[in-house]
Amino acid sequence: MSQRIEQPPSLVQLAVNVLLRMMSLGELKPGDRVIENRLTQELGISRPPLREALRVLEQQGMITQIPRKGAIVTNLTLHDVYEIYTLRREVERIAVDLGVPVSDPVRLERVRAALLRLEEAAQAGDHVGVIEGGYEYHAAVIGLSGHRRLEDAYRSLHLQLVLCMAMNRRVREPKEDLLGDAARHRRLLEVIETGDRKAVHEAIITHGDRAFLINIENEIGGHTPESLEWLRLIREEEGLGL
Amino acid sequence: MSQRIEQPPSLVQLAVNVLLRMMSLGELKPGDRVIENRLTQELGISRPPLREALRVLEQQGMITQIPRKGAIVTNLTLHDVYEIYTLRREVERIAVDLGVPVSDPVRLERVRAALLRLEEAAQAGDHVGVIEGGYEYHAAVIGLSGHRRLEDAYRSLHLQLVLCMAMNRRVREPKEDLLGDAARHRRLLEVIETGDRKAVHEAIITHGDRAFLINIENEIGGHTPESLEWLRLIREEEGLGL
DNA sequence: AGCTGGGGTCTTGTCTACAGAAGACAAAAG
């Protein structure tokens, strides 16, 4: 019997999770001030664990602390979005180079399990489940590389992106077809199983969730030469039906 | 006059800096237990700010926390070293792709300034200065990309590497010639100024500080297929006089 | 009317204190 008893997680960890959830639900929006006393009341914890949680989120880039002035939910600029997208794509690329063809079947099994969860959620019409399953699926793909830091980087970028997408209404009205989404993920898995690295790269490129970028430069500020040039390229590719 | 008033940094920030310094000096070695009360006495601060500092370092991968059991300085395995090295090289590669040829002269100026500091330290025989200057130089090179997250990633990887190198005696007996080191950095800058991306990539590869990997697999554990294969490749390249 | 200075309030930064869990050690039993 390997029935281990469950340890109650620390309040810091719980607070981090709750705050992340609040952000993804839009209860905490970018730019919102984060007042410690208010949150301690809402969460029912005292300030020290909350402050530690805020430090964690600050390191992840979700919270921006200004000394003696307080914390706000990080306001992403267009340049930030550019950074997140470009880095995430590079992370995927590196992971595929390292992880395909797959050496350890256990890692593939993780992708398969995530895909199953994703497909079940899609059939049940469970939007939240599809989003979470989608993350777990992609994380598992990164995990094929056996590179923990790479996966951590992916997670961090993903979380920041969640923050950004929560800003955008288009994403919160999810009328894209869940089943088609799941089918795309299944095809990617099949390509991975062939072990053809180049094919996997191509499959991932056409897999992009860049729809919400369409009008983004009118919604947020912080344009830079790099980010505008990047956006122009994206537009071109999308225009070509990619 | 842009004489801004100096704000006293928070105790958390100070504690992070002191702890990093202790690690690089070997006063805190990988595997060491970190007992909060002891450190609060040494640093002259109370536990809450120290705990927040530990959270920050945990996020950076320098500290490993085990719930209800305390914290230790992260013990790096061979696989970790493999991860750090491979990722750092990828970060450099991405930065060069994005940042060369240089679009913004201000960024190049930063590299030049770092090089000057490095050369001064080299001529003064200031080992610590050379190491710190070397970091600032490389960070500035990453900064050519105008990609803050990329630079953050580089910093994080660098810090973890410091942890690893502090373990290794070879690095603490610095008899390598500082002036030659500075000259190599100057050559890299010259290549960057030509704007020839490919040449920069080659220059960076031959720039490696991989000397301390020579005997590493006998000194630390945590071997994995990936890390051993990687080490084998490194050996081959080094053997070829690279 | 606009600017400057002061008081009040709110918020953060830090410290001390307490409760509960983990580990160490010693004593007793097999």
Place this chain on the structure above:
DNA sequence: CTTTTGTCTTCTGTAGACAAGACCCCAGCT
């Protein structure tokens, strides 16, 4: 002599309280 159990110490997790700093509003002055 080994093993086990009970107690004791140490350390972490959390709470609450206090002090210092930042913001805001209003009165008074130019």
